[in-house]
Amino acid sequence: MSPDRGDLLLDEFGRYQRDYELHATQDVSTATDLAHEIVATGGQVALMVADSALRDAAEREVDPLAAFQSWRQVVPTSKRLVVAHWDRFLSDADALRHGLAKGKFDAYLLMPRGVRDEEFHTAVTELLSDWGSTVGGPVVETVRIVTPEADGLTLQIRDFLDRMGMPNRTYAPDTELGREIAERAADEGVEGFPLVDSPYRGVMAPQTVREVAAAIYGRPEEVDIDSVRDLCIVGAGPAGLAAAVYGASEGLSTVVVEAEAIGGQAGTSSMIRNYLGFPRGISGMRLAQRARNQAIRFGTRFFTGWEVTSISPGDDGEPHVVHTDGGDIRARAVVISTGVAYRRLRVDGIEAMTGRGVYYGSAMTAAREMEGYDVVVVGGGNSAGQAAIHLARFAKSVTIMVRRKSLEETMSRYLIGEIEFNPRIVVAPCCEIADGGGAGRLEWLDVRDTTTGEITRRNAEGLFLLLGAEPKCEWLPDVIAKDERGFVLTGRDVPKDRWGGGLPPEALETTVPGIYAVGDIRGGSMKRVAAASGEGASVVPLVHAYLARSDA
Incomplete structure (x- = not known):
């Protein structure tokens, strides 16, 4: 939509003509009417592009942010792009910057000035790719x-x-x-x-997801039992993936075992906007898949869908043995990066509805099925904020419930800003779920006010529970020290009576030489994607040093 440069933009977007219908309008009201018409006839709008200089039918200037706000009511699932001519790009940037920070639109780009402006089209295809994976549905089915x-x-x-x-x-x-x-x-x-x-x-x-994963990606028993790998990584979240990339790229024979899907909890995030190097944001799934492909390129072998049941530490230079349901893997060094699981609510009525309107985690797949529903997200962390913003693209309303008085203590400011701007999302502080039920699937929730104890009933067809971290370390032997909450201790966090030879373990090393812990599973770690990735990269030099000492 551009009052003066619609033909230029239509020509520039011509490369997408085969797969998308293109429409050019000159004023905001015409664009709004067209969006209404497309939706009314069962169509979808993948991308709305607006000139930074907009006008209405009476030739009056219109704020692009106000235009996108009105269009959001018509097509909340579309991606939103503002383009500016080179003579306005810098001057308009200051006025639009706060809107970009609050998620009012997805990208601000310089209008193409010539042929083969691939920087521009890289941004466009990223937006279309994200829309296709979260809204549009697959065209080619694997x-x-x-x-x-x-x-x-x-x-x-x-x-x-x-x-x-x-x-x-x-x-x-x-x-x-x-x-x-x-x-x-x-x-x-x-x-x-x-x-x-x-x-x-x-x-x-x-009968289980694990069977599907094994059919697609193979079983650990396919590893040659007579061979010993340099490094076995347990868990393929951001920390494990970073360790795989850096370990394999530096010559270590590397195997990764993941009980669920590649990416861990981060892989369920619809959009991570504060990860270094991705100014337009990136979904957790895409970040995980890029890291996985990068690790494979360097020779990492992945086994997905098989849970590690125990580790037998090696003695006197013998390799450690990682036991899984599908076979054993022997490795000279092991990195534990299993992350954490969402805490269960443990309310009988809610647990009975799991999978039928009640979901633990952001459940990207279920989000598309919440169209027209009233949805509740329980949790105050970044994952809960990302889930709420994504759900608001489909649901009639989204309520974020937290026990605290606000989101300020637990959620990043950029997410709070997006939530405050989105008219479909409200925050309900000092609340907790007391019960829930329905005929066959979730229909209602009983909500308790944590300050007064009063319980009220409300409609809800969707409940997404992101209740904080619980480590799953029962499979680790007692020789590996853990704190009172069950997180793995490393380095100087290990009690002095567990130090070997009067010296603490290395920074990311556990109480067993050659076994390390990184990411959310490690006691004292920062629960952020970038921090986990950094620990995964940092552990590889420690592994190299350990292997060098073992070979000496």
Whole structure:
């Protein structure tokens, strides 16, 4: 939308003509009417582009931020881009900067000034790619799921595939493609639902997400048992992925074992805006997949969907043995980067609705199914804020509930600013969930005021619980020291009576030489993606030094 340069922009966006319909308008009211028309006829708007100099039908100047605010009510799922001609780019930047910080639009770019402006189009394709992965749905399907109902297992499988960046679609058994897959399954003796059809194993009827992951990515028992790897990394969140990239790139034979999807909790984030080097933000899934591909390029081997059950520390120079449900991996050094899990609410009525309107974590897949619903997000951290902003693209309303009086103590300021701006999101302080229920799926919640104890009932078709961190370290042997909350202790945080030879372990080393802990699982760590990545990179020189001493 541009009053004077619509033809220029339409020509510049011509390269997208094959896959998208392009519309050019000269004033705000015409653009608004067009958006209403597209939505009314069942269409979607992927990207709205506005000149920094806008006018209405009466040729009066219009603030682009006000225009995007009105368009957001019509198409809340679209990406939003402001472009400025070179003679206004700097002067308009100051007025628009606060809107960009609050998420009122997604990018501010200089209007192309010539052919092959790939910097401009890199930003455009990133925006379109993010829209396609979170809103538009897959065009090419890698995996097809057939099921008569979207039960909890189906949702878990879809969420796993989405987090792994694998395009998928779900079909009912009475559709043409659903019948074809079901018939093929019957011919192969496969019974039950959901059916998962992939190019990796054909049709299967998994009972767990782990079976799907193993079919696609393999089992740890495929590792040559007679070989010993230099480094085994347990957990593929940001810390584990960074350790894999730096370890493999510096010549260490590296294996990564991940119980769920690559990326850990960070992989569920719809948009991380404060990660260094990504000015337009990046989804957790894309960040994780880029890191995974980078690690693979250097030779890292990944095993996804297999939980590590225990570690047997090596004695007298023997390798450590990492035990999984699918086999053992022997490694000279081990890095524990399993992260943390969201704490369970432990309210019977809520637990009974898990997968049927109640979800732990941001549940990217379920977000698309919240259209027109009233949704509640419980949690005050960055993950909760990111989830609320993403859900607001689909849901009728989003309420963030926290026990504290505000979000200020626990959430980054940039997210608070976005939340304050978004009219679909409200914050309910001093609240906690007392109960919930419904006929078949979540319909209502009982909410307790933590200051008065009063309980009120409200409608809610979606509940997303992001309740803080709980370490999952039961599988670690007692010889590895942990704090009173169960987080792994490293370096000088280890009690002096557990030091070896009167000296503390290395900075990220546990009480077992050659076994390290990085990221959220480590006691005293900062719960941020960048901090976890930094620890993952920092542990590799320590591993090298340990291996050098072992070889001496």
